[in-house]
Amino acid sequence: MIFKIGIFTFLMVPYLASAEARAFSDYAPVLKHVLEDALPINPETGIYVREINHGVHVVSDGIWQSAFVVTEDGVVVIDAPESYAPKIRQAIAKVTDQPIKMLIYSHAHKDHIGGSAAIGDIENLEVIALEGVAHFLKEKQDPNHLVPTVTFKNKTTIRLGGKTIELAQQRNYHSNEGDLFIYVPAAKFLMAVDTLAPGYVPFSGFDLTSNFHEYRKIFADILAYDFDVFVGGHLTGLGTREDVKMTEAYTTDVYKTVKRIHDDTNMMTVMAETAEAAGGWDNKYLLFKAFLDKIVVQATAEIEARWVGKLAGVDVWTDTHVRTALIYVR
Numbered sequence: 291m292i293f294k295i296g297i298f299t300f301l302m303v304p305y306l307a308s309a310e311a312r313a314f315s316d317y318a319p320v321l322k323h324v325l326e327d328a329l330p331i332n333p334e335t336g337i338y339v340r341e342i343n344h345g346v347h348v349v350s351d352g353i354w355q356s357a358f359v360v361t362e363d364g365v366v367v368i369d370a371p372e373s374y375a376p377k378i379r380q381a382i383a384k385v386t387d388q389p390i391k392m393l394i395y396s397h398a399h400k401d402h403i404g405g406s407a408a409i410g411d412i413e414n415l416e417v418i419a420l421e422g423v424a425h426f427l428k429e430k431q432d433p434n435h436l437v438p439t440v441t442f443k444n445k446t447t448i449r450l451g452g453k454t455i456e457l458a459q460q461r462n463y464h465s466n467e468g469d470l471f472i473y474v475p476a477a478k479f480l481m482a483v484d485t486l487a488p489g490y491v492p493f494s495g496f497d498l499t500s501n502f503h504e505y506r507k508i509f510a511d512i513l514a515y516d517f518d519v520f521v522g523g524h525l526t527g528l529g530t531r532e533d534v535k536m537t538e539a540y541t542t543d544v545y546k547t548v549k550r551i552h553d554d555t556n557m558m559t560v561m562a563e564t565a566e567a568a569g570g571w572d573n574k575y576l577l578f579k580a581f582l583d584k585i586v587v588q589a590t591a592e593i594e595a596r597w598v599g600k601l602a603g604v605d606v607w608t609d610t611h612v613r614t615a616l617i618y619v620r
């Protein structure tokens with residue numbers, strides 16, 4: 291027997307959300323204003339390059355985002371995404387004759403820095419990263435990325451050709467090796483990679499956080515900076531303070547909804563009902579899963595209905611956010 295409640299399909303055992311895939315056509319289209327705000331990718335180069343101000347440029351291929359800062363004494367590159375790193379040098383040459391002197395890593399993840407070997411032939415290039423990031427990359431020995439040559443513990447300020455870039459390690463919200471916020475005060479420009487994606491819900495499981503307790507605090511951390519332009523490292527748009535507040539509101543809603551439904555759901559009742567349908571108590575994992583799934587299904591449906599018109603990707607990732615919040619609540 292199969293019956294459907296909302297988007298989920300249940301098989302025999304009540305509450306167990308069996309993962310029957312949704313048809314592509316059942317997903318909400320990406321919101322109109324998000325599509326309209328998308329950075330226009332140059333079809334010839336496959337990337338977008340634009341000066342924000344004070345020499346700060348944003349680069350994107352529509353999925354990843356990085357930056358570079360042109361100074362009077364050379365260029366500072368910030369991240370070298372695997373997907374378009376070989377194009378960065380050419381993009382810089384189009385806007386300045388200044389040579390590339392420094393490369394900063396936001397964090398150790400390959401998708402953001404894994405193309406750095408493309409500028410590895412530049413003489414005396416300084417590759418700047420947190421100590422933990424450098425240690426990890428040295429051990430990993432991936433020939434596609436450069437090993438950092440300049441490291442620091444928590445924070446440092448880069449000064450080159452009259453420009454100032456502030457680097458500060460953040461709380462443990464994303465990668466194990468450490469994450470930087472990269473801030474150019476003169477440009478009111480903040481880059482905080484893998485925190486949020488303007489216009490969209492965060493990526494799976496709140497950007498793969500292993501620490502939802504800390505993740506919830508990063509919005510306040512971001513808003514403590516005086517910035518006008520925000521780069522989150524992913525997807526189609528640049529962000530504003532409003533985008534940060536919107537994602538914070540979504541995150542808080544997920545947490546509160548999951549907590550309420552969890553606290554209102556009696557675990558033993560759900561397990562007993564499931565045991566009856568499953569023919570006994572032997573399979574404890576299955577019974578407990580039914581309890582978790584019941585909460586996930588209910589919370590996901592509620593949250594999706596509230597946010598589907600406000601952020602893109604709600605129906606793609608909300609169930610993963612709910613699971614992350616549920617593990618935290620428990």
Ligand SMILES: [Zn+2]
Binds near residue numbers: 397399464465
């Ligand atoms: Zn990452």
